[in-house]
Amino acid sequence: MTALLTAHGLTKKFGGVTALDRLDLSVERNEILGLIGPNGSGKTTFFNVATGLYGAEAGAMTFDGIDITRASPQAIFRAGIARTFQRSRLLLPLSIFDNIMIGNHTRLSQSLWFNLVRRSAFKRELEASYVAARTLVEKFDRKLADRLLEPVGGLPMIERRRIEICRALINQPKLLLLDEPAAGMTHEETAELMDNILQVRALSAGLTIIIVEHEMGLIERVTDRCVAFNFGRKVAEGTYREVAADPHVQEAYFGVA
């Protein structure tokens, strides 16, 4: 069984709206999969169910052989899935370092005794963590790596996205979910971001990525495979070209001719 993440008959409803309708999907290891589809087709809902924020009404989801259908977000994170959010959920008053450390927190000592009393040991852990964060950020943006103690609030969108991605990567997940990473960015920034994503894959052996995007240029350039959603179901699957040419997909975006 090579598929890393599978969904069978996954159904999620919100009151009268069916956001996911008996969805079947599988994600192969090490691939970069693109999820496309019009607004409201269920892509972000799929992410939210996959990360345990919503519970599905029916169907099942497995990750790396484990059933995660009813798992909590915390358990899913520990299993190896990390994500970014559509509206960048960084903690704006906190520093870049702090934000990245939140992604690292399962590796940091959490006992009251350690944190309150063993301060020299804490300092050592702090310094080691700083080095780890800095090393990671340096891979994307040398200049940003010098500014880790600055608050996130003052940074432009592209830098915030990079920090969000670092926060998701610091714990070395198996699966990375990127939710509209190019939202709010210019063409140049989107191009830089694409390079970053490819770099990420090159640097992290064994990382699988799923990207939800509306920016088709990014999807075309970066993804190995694509799945198109409409009304909570998969309507097409294949390479970007294949999917873009698919009549169902064109109907979803442009309506019936």
Place this chain on the structure above:
Amino acid sequence: MKPTEQKAHAPFLPGAAALGLMTFYLIALLAVERQPLIIGLLGIAIAGVLATGWLGLLAPVGRSFVEHENAFGALTVLAACVVAAAFHDNHFVLLLVVTVLLNSVATLGLNIQFGYAGVLNFAGASFLGVGAYTAAVLTAHTAVPHLLVLPIAGIAAALIGSLLLLPALRTRGHYAAVVTIAFALLFKTLLEVNDVLGGPQGLQVKGMEIFGWSLNDGMTIGPVELSFYLNYFFVSMALLVGAFILVRRLDRSWIGLNLDALRLDETAARCFGLNVARWKTVAFTLGNFIIGIAGALAGMIGGFVAPNNYTFADSLTLVSILLLGGIGSPWGSIVAAIIVVVVPEKLQTIQEYRFLLYATLVIVVLLFRSEGLLPRPMRRYIPGWRP
């Protein structure tokens, strides 16, 4: 400020000068009796702060405090001792100082809940009451050493708090709000109705005794008479220093980071593996533990406990101190405690109006300067640490 561009440390002098000035001012304010003089002094303070702000002199003071934090912590303790020494035979002023210290401790506990974890607690005074009543019962009916009574009272407050905990763990802040307000309103009623705990009259609390030394006895050193409140001053000071260090270290640790994460964005925190319920519980319980100890000590100092001392208005006063000083800012809580406790005591005419005044002040702060008097600075895990 880029770590690699670190210049020489900020000078020590501005902070030291400011601290000296404030100590002198506080002594003057506490010493003066006549109302017109007091009003004058308060006017000078307000004008002084505004002027120094406008002249840009507040920033260097802030920087020097921040850069030499541990030194200034010690200096502030020294300054407090100077104030106490200046009034060594004055029961009234020393009691006022002790009240400031204990209110600061209680507010520090509230800060962990409210300021760091974002868990609302509008029953702060009720937990003071739990601590105080525990002290009353333990000192009257058991032989538990008084120093041990304090942490036991803290545990009692933490345990009662855990009853309210389940709703308080729910995501939306208003659940914790309504549950703690209900508790605050009913706590007083419960105590009054119940003769077991003294009813409306309350209970007497024995004064503190440590290893045979009764703190209720004043001392005479040569020709100098020392008020017995001086004894309690030292105990309260020790408690404040302990609580302050604890709160500081909590904030400047991975736990502080967890609390910020769950306060600012619980959804994201959960997605990164944070056990939100666990950390809210830790914060809420630890906060109540600290508040309970402050209440117990206050009870022993006052000599009696009664339901009337722990009303909803008193809980709101603690919240007001927290908001005025700056939510999440321990130094701010201390400064606000000084203002909230001392000013109505000195300005007798406004005593009656103090709840109205506090509430109005908080409204103004929330509208125009919601960070409070001394806004919470960014986290520096270790003072002076440069990567």
Place this chain on the structure above:
Amino acid sequence: MDPGLLAQHIMNGLMLGMMYALVAVGFTLFFGVLDVIQFSHGDVLMVGAFAGLATFLGLRHAGVASSPLLLVAVLAVAVMAMAALGMLIARYLVVPLRSAPTLNTLLITLMLGTVLRESVRLFYPQGADPKPFPALLPSGSIALGNFNLRLDNIILLAGGALVIVALQALLNRTKLGLAIRAVAQDQETASTMGINFKAVVLVTFGIGSALAAFAGIMHGLYYNEINFDIGLLLGVIGFSAAIIGGLGSIYGAILGGFLFAALQTVGAVALPFGSAYKDVFAFAVVIAIMAWRPTGLIREKFSERV
């Protein structure tokens, strides 16, 4: 239990339930439409009652003696004055804090409650003492066996029900109601559709506060007494009732209000020293319900965009 006594308890429960329901509906309206917790709602009720009392005293001093006329005047002044107060609160305290964390709005309304309470205590003549409230309703009663069915209670119950029905009609059948519901559903879209958000905020606060004034007068007429303190407990009860009913749902608020009253009545009757512990009992049950069903018996209308 003696059926007459039972009937009396039921009547008490209904009266309390109606009052709590009116307060709870206000809370749910503020929350549902604006995501705002208006913690001074109970104190607005109290100020409304005092406004009514002052009107009564003024008119009686001016020689007006007709009870119906006085009642109408008292109601009119209280309702209009509180509607105005509500709009002022919205304009100066709630709207400015729109972009601040929701915690700040909760805190500011909580502090406002204290300001209202203390202002009445300090500035109304002998404000700290309980004040007798006039009996302006017809005083007859119908004897049903042991139980005296009081006419004024029936009128109060009917009045409360009428107000709630009128509110539902306003929300569901008028253009204004449509605007309010649109803002409650999706504030951004409503604004882009041309609905004046600020106006809706002001009107919602006006309506909610007018409801509080009505409940305040009801309170005065039922107990024949008002006090600067009544807003606190009523506010907390009303808010709890709205929560267990499911914040944002008017039916839930009504359900919650009557449920709380039922719990209090059961507690008063069934427990030893019941009347002292009835509040504790009712709140304990409510806290347990909140722990079990945090989004209320009818789901809280809230979904956060992830």
